[in-house]
Amino acid sequence: MVFIYFQVHYGDGRHLLALTMQEADNIAKMNFPAVTLWTFAITGTKISILLQYLHLFQLRKTTRLIWLLMVIVMLGGLSTFGVIMTACIPIAAVWNPDLRSRAKCLNQRLFWQIQSAFEAATCWAMLGLLIPTMWKLQLSRVKRIGIIALLGLSSSSCISSVLRMKSAFDAIPESADEVHDFTWTGIMATIYAVSELHTAIICCSLPAMMPLRFIMCPCWFPSRRTSGLMPGRAPLPLALQDHKLVVARPILPTPSMTDATAQRDRIPRPDVTQPASDSSEP
Numbered sequence: 242m243v244f245i246y247f248q249v250h251y252g253d254g255r256h257l258l259a260l261t262m263q264e265a266d267n268i269a270k271m272n273f274p275a276v277t278l279w280t281f282a283i284t285g286t287k288i289s290i291l292l293q294y295l296h297l298f299q300l301r302k303t304t305r306l307i308w309l310l311m312v313i314v315m316l317g318g319l320s321t322f323g324v325i326m327t328a329c330i331p332i333a334a335v336w337n338p339d340l341r342s343r344a345k346c347l348n349q350r351l352f353w354q355i356q357s358a359f360e361a362a363t364c365w366a367m368l369g370l371l372i373p374t375m376w377k378l379q380l381s382r383v384k385r386i387g388i389i390a391l392l393g394l395s396s397s398s399c400i401s402s403v404l405r406m407k408s409a410f411d412a413i414p415e416s417a418d419e420v421h422d423f424t425w426t427g428i429m430a431t432i433y434a435v436s437e438l439h440t441a442i443i444c445c446s447l448p449a450m451m452p453l454r455f456i457m458c459p460c461w462f463p464s465r466r467t468s469g470l471m472p473g474r475a476p477l478p479l480a481l482q483d484h485k486l487v488v489a490r491p492i493l494p495t496p497s498m499t500d501a502t503a504q505r506d507r508i509p510r511p512d513v514t515q516p517a518s519d520s521s522e523p
Contacts, residue, residue: 244271244272244274244275244278245271245275245431245435247267247271248268248271248272248275248431251264251267251268251271252264252265252268252424253268253272253424253427253428253431254424254425254428255424255425256424256425257423257424257425260424265424266336266337268423268424269335269336269337269423270336272336272427273325273335273336276325277322277325277326279434279438280318280321280322280325281318281322282438282442283318283360283437283438283441284314284315284317284318284321285318286438286441286442286445287314287363287364287367287441288311288314288315289445290367290441290444290445291307291310291311291314291367292311293445294307294367294370294371295307295308298374300374303370303374306370307370310363310366310367310370313363314363317359317360317363321356324347324352324356327347328346328347328349328352329341329344329345329346329347330344330345330346331344334346350409350410353409353430354406354409354410356409357402357405357406357409358406360402360405360406360437361399361402361403361405361406364398364399364402364437364441365399368396368399397440398436398437398440398441398444401433401434401436401437401440402433402437404429404433405430405433405434405437408429408430408433409430411426411429
């Protein structure tokens with residue numbers, strides 16, 4: 242995000258003819274580390290989501306598919322990083338147009354089309370792996386709503402990846418002889434890439450944020466401690482639920498057991514040893 246901020250600061254989003262040569266070079270320089278870090282970020286986020294899938298699903302067939310998809314995502318991220326580092330030889334030709342005449346560069350249009358298609362395919366594969374298994378589970382209404390919201394965010398991330406793939410076709414010209422107005426044509430690809438990454442991060446962070454639902458909306462999500470109580474009966478405090486705790490002594494002085502026995506002995510009692518008088522005698 243920092244490098245994208247500097248890209249916008251130097252004039253990214255405007256036509257190349259409206260910028261100076263120094264501003265265009267600065268935008269190209271900031272774009273190189275931004276794309277590199279984005280590759281690591283999107284790869285790490287997808288791996289984190291797949292690790293959560295491993296914690297959620299226990300079937301052997303499903304876990305094998307998750308591990309296979311994780312290896313594919315990891316290899317794709319490493320391949321993208323390797324291609325970015327060797328896009329031009331020397332690498333300075335990526336942001337310095339004066340060196341491109343004698344530099345050896347890869348076909349950027351073909352590379353980003355393949356990379357965008359790969360990211361979109363892995364995103365839809367992750368979503369397709371989650372939906373059939375989730376619908377077979379018997380969950381409560383609240384959990385189903387949460388899963389639907391999570392799937393909705395995941396689908397929006399996949400839609401962003403598809404839109405980024407389409408924008409990659411329009412951002413880079415087919416012929417190297419054409420004027421590449423990258424500061425204008427590449428802005429939509431940047432927007433879709435950022436939205437794809439941030440939506441994936443939100444999907445990855447939602448399971449860890451689930452305990453906050455008890456703090457924000459306790460009436461919507463009753464806890465397990467009070468779910469089995471009778472309606473209308475308040476639960477006891479936690480201190481009174483533990484019978485091993487020592488009850489606090491009263492503040493006012495109370496008579497001891499010896500004093501209470503002595504006071505009881507002073508009270509006159511009727512003599513029960515003598516026989517009662519016969520009321521039938523005259």
